[in-house]
Amino acid sequence: MARHRVAALAELPENGNKAFDAGGASVLLCRSxxxxxxxxxxxxxxxxxxxxxxxxxxxxxxxxxGVRFDLRTGAPNGTLTKKPIAVYPVSVEGDEVIVDLPD
Ligand code: FES
Structure with a gap:
């Protein structure tokens, strides 16, 4: 795992999401x-x-x-897919959003 500063907290919309490139992947930050x-x-x-x-x-x-995914576990709900999405540890330090991504 490697820590990445992905965004400033102010870049995240309330009750929304925004994608950022980090560690060679597209990471979606969600805020609610x-x-x-x-x-x-x-x-x-x-x-x-x-x-x-x-x-x-x-x-x-x-x-x-419209498949619903649990942002805590990545688990889907419904019948279209049974495969979870990847979830990453996230923390806020000051006004920065830090995500631990696989190496
Ligand atoms: S539900 Fe996401 S691509 Fe079909």
């Missing part, structure tokens, strides 16, 4: 009342980008077909 989460920006169904999907509590809905 449930907290700040970091996941891979790729749906496990048909590999659509998850950026722009609706964030509600600790969940994100894929913008393409």
């Amino acid at each position: 009342a449930a907290g700040i989460f970091a996941v891979e920006n790729r749906c496990s169904h048909q590999l659509a980008g998850l950026e722009g999907g609706k964030v509600k509590g600790p969940h994100i809905f894929c913008p393409l077909h």
Whole structure:
């Protein structure tokens, strides 16, 4: 794991998400009342980008077909896919969002 400063906290919309390049991957930062989460920006169904999907509590809905993923575990809900998305440890230090990504 390697720590990456991915974004400034102010870059993250409330109840929304934004993708950033970090460590050679597209990382999606999501922010809601449930907290700040970091996941891979790729749906496990048909590999659509998850950026722009609706964030509600600790969940994100894929913008393409609407599968709901748990941002804490990556687990999908429903029948379209059973494969989880990757989730990454995230922390906020001052006004910076730090994500631990696999090497
Ligand atoms: S590509 Fe995400 S639900 Fe189909």
